[in-house]
Amino acid sequence: MSNYPNLLIDVAMHHLKNQGITTVFGIPGGLIHPFFDRVEQDEEFSVVVARHEGGAAFMADGYARASGRIAVAAATSGPGATNLLTGVAAAFADGVPMLVITGQAPSHTLGRGAAQETAREDIDIVGIFGPVTKYSAMVPSPAQFSRHFRRAITLALSGRPGPVHLNVPVDFWQQPVDEPLVASTAIEPSRPVDLPAVELAAAFLTQAQRTVVLVGSGASSLGARRLVEEVATHLGAPTATTPRAKGVFPEDHPLSLGVCGLAGSPAAQSALVEDSVDTLLVVGASMNETTTFNWHAGIGHERRIIQLDIDPARIGRNYPVDIALVGDTEATLAELLKRLQAHDSSPQPATSAIPGSRSIPEIVNVSEGSSAAELGPAVWRAELNHALPSDAIVFSDIGGHMLFNLRHLQMRNDQRFILNMGFGSMGHGTVAPIGASLGCPGTPIIAIVGDACFTMNGMDLLTAREYDIPVVWIVENNQGHGISYHGSKLVNGGRAMQCIVNNKRISAAAIAGAMGIPVWEVDQPGQIGHVLREAITVSGPTVIEVHVDAEISPPLAERAKTVAGFRND
Structure with a gap:
């Protein structure tokens, strides 16, 4: 425990470190100068200065997608903040956790038309970020920063992950806060599982004659990928992925159908609309336009659909669902595999695969589509x-x-x-x-x-x-x-x-x-x-x-x- 009062910037750095955050992507500017200045001076942190704030948000997004850890993008007020928007929207659309910190005019000038002011009375930056974040707030006082930070990080990591936004007036960073810097563990997402629904799904899948699995990006974590493969192998079920989940199920696997939907494989399309399929297990996919051939009616025709997603709003959104598995993908798959093994101790051979379902992206002859001077x-x-x-x-x-x-x-x-x-x-x-x-x-x-x-x-x-x-x-x-x-x-x-x-x-x-x-x-x-x-x-x-x-x-x-x-x- 440190002596206090501490400055707000000390409290902010302490919270970032507790969360395991040591890299900040962004571009320094006047109305967020104290934050970047302190980050640069701290040997535990790295500052990556982009050439455009939109690039900084993309970099933070890429960091989070690849590592599975929350990332930080920061920018000054005005155009610095609005330049972040596209990158933040991309993260929001795909469920990527990100903490966005933007600068703001000094608190005592708000509402008076200060340079690059983006308060509610003028250009409302909190309101602008609202539709593309899970939480967007201006910190109203230095004493309230920790409460807003904890709430933002919890929301960023809970349920379907996503970006969150804190807007901080520039004068707050150097103001004292009566708050000790106490060591604490990082905020971790909850991992809910609906056990009765899992038991019912296992019974359905055990009785099914021809099951196909559709995997979305909600199963992209390393643990979920491995469990999807184990479940599919146990069921002997041909498995397709959404375009964004390409590779979540290995495409050289004997049960792989490849990508279903936009630019996907004919084998996947055939399987998803094949009348002989009696059960479709959907894992972490919302069944959107680019996956379902513009919501093809055949995908939901005369078959049971079991859909697993952390976000209940995405279950049954486009096709009626027989069993809804609302919960953490990895934890739910682990429980489902246990129950499948309990229902039937011996894995199914891959004989239920649709004939000709073996996927593999199309390999072409070297001469196809290319001239002597240019390559196809x-x-x-x-x-x-x-x-x-x-x-x-x-x-x-x-x-x-x-x-x-x-x-x-x-x-x-x-x-x-x-x-x-x-x-x-x-x-x-x-x-x-x-x-x-x-x-x-x-x-x-x-x-x-x-x-x-x-x-x-x-x-x-x-x-x-x-x-x-x-x-x-x-x-x-x-x-x-x-x-x-x-x-x-x-x-x-x-x-x-x-x-x-x-x-x-x-x-x-x-x-x-x-x-x-x-x-x-x-x-x-x-x-x-x-x-x-x-x-x-x-x-x-x-x-x-x-x-x-x-x-x-x-x-x-x-x-x-x-x-x-x-x-x-």
């Missing part, structure tokens, strides 16, 4: 599958390259795939890997992004260069916004928008080279594997630019139907 997107991904490290974390940005990633990459046992599918923000997959590398030191981090994503948020590669953060960016360059180009052809009767095609060629390699980052260029089959192995050996950031034929369309027919008018035909 499917071709180099087929080669990349053999070169990816066994423990790689692969990020995908949003665009045509994402669809090729979903269809043609194969995520194996200990590999992970991260995609901000909920909000679908371009730039996330370009910047979030920087945070992931800091959250998982020593793990190979590879980002597969498009040239449009790279030019939208690529200046934050300078952040990776500044701190020697080892990320390998693979920039697939088709000289434009590929998904919009090909999508417009599908919805416009073959006429493609031309405003999204680069009239003047962009070189990602030249841009990265100007940053002082080692670069490679790939334009022929047989090159990507060797180049990736070389890039991974570099101690800092690297960029591989892959030149592809822009006329090769990604697999987006189902999405185009949705854009054209929510048709199921």
Whole structure:
């Protein structure tokens, strides 16, 4: 216990350390200067200064997704705070825990029109963050900071995780607080399990003749991944994943159906709408548009649905559910496995699998879709599958390259795939890997992004260069916004928008080279594997630019139907 009163900044640092937080992503500014100044002086903390506050939020998001630990993004008031919004919204949409701290004008000036004031009387920053956080509040006095901090962290980690926001007037940081700095344990999320529902689900699954499992990102923790595999193996049940959960169930597993939904495998689509399936076990998936082929009626036709989710609002939202398992994914799966084993001590052979269900992302011939001078997107991904490290974390940005990633990459046992599918923000997959590398030191981090994503948020590669953060960016360059180009052809009767095609060629390699980052260029089959192995050996950031034929369309027919008018035909 320390002597007190302490300054508010001392109390804040104490709480952050108790929670295990030692990295802050952001950009310092006048109205949050005392916070950043103290963080910089503390040897236990690291400050990662982004090139844009949006990038700082993406980095904090990537840190949390990869490590499973809450992250911090901080910015000054006014535009610094509003620049964070897209990254915070991406975290909120996908259930990623994040503490957001923003600056505010001095408390004695609020309501008087101070520079960059964002109080309720003017631009209400607390209100702006409200819809994209689980908790958003201005700290009303130094004495109230601890109460707001504890409440915010508890909400960020409980139930479905998500970001929380605290707005602190700049003069509060240096004011005294009559509060001792007492050592305490970190706030941990509760892990509820509905045992009667689990028992009923086990009985249903034991009696089922043809079960299919659909796994969502709610099962992305290491423990949940292992338990999903054990449950599926015990049941002998073919297993598909949502697009965002790609790789949560290993795609080289005999029961894997691959990705179901957007750009997914035909085997997964067939299984999810197959009439002979009598039971569908949904684990940590909300059954949204991108997973269900625009809410295909066949998915819920004449079958029992058992749905597990921490958030009761997501259960039964799109399809009627026979058994609702509201609870922590990992804890509930552990109890379900125990009861399945008790009902039937011998695991089921994989004979209940739908014939031909073996998934594996499509492998193409080297000549398919490529000219003599340019490489097809499917071709180099087929080669990349053999070169990816066994423990790689692969990020995908949003665009045509994402669809090729979903269809043609194969995520194996200990590999992970991260995609901000909920909000679908371009730039996330370009910047979030920087945070992931800091959250998982020593793990190979590879980002597969498009040239449009790279030019939208690529200046934050300078952040990776500044701190020697080892990320390998693979920039697939088709000289434009590929998904919009090909999508417009599908919805416009073959006429493609031309405003999204680069009239003047962009070189990602030249841009990265100007940053002082080692670069490679790939334009022929047989090159990507060797180049990736070389890039991974570099101690800092690297960029591989892959030149592809822009006329090769990604697999987006189902999405185009949705854009054209929510048709199921």
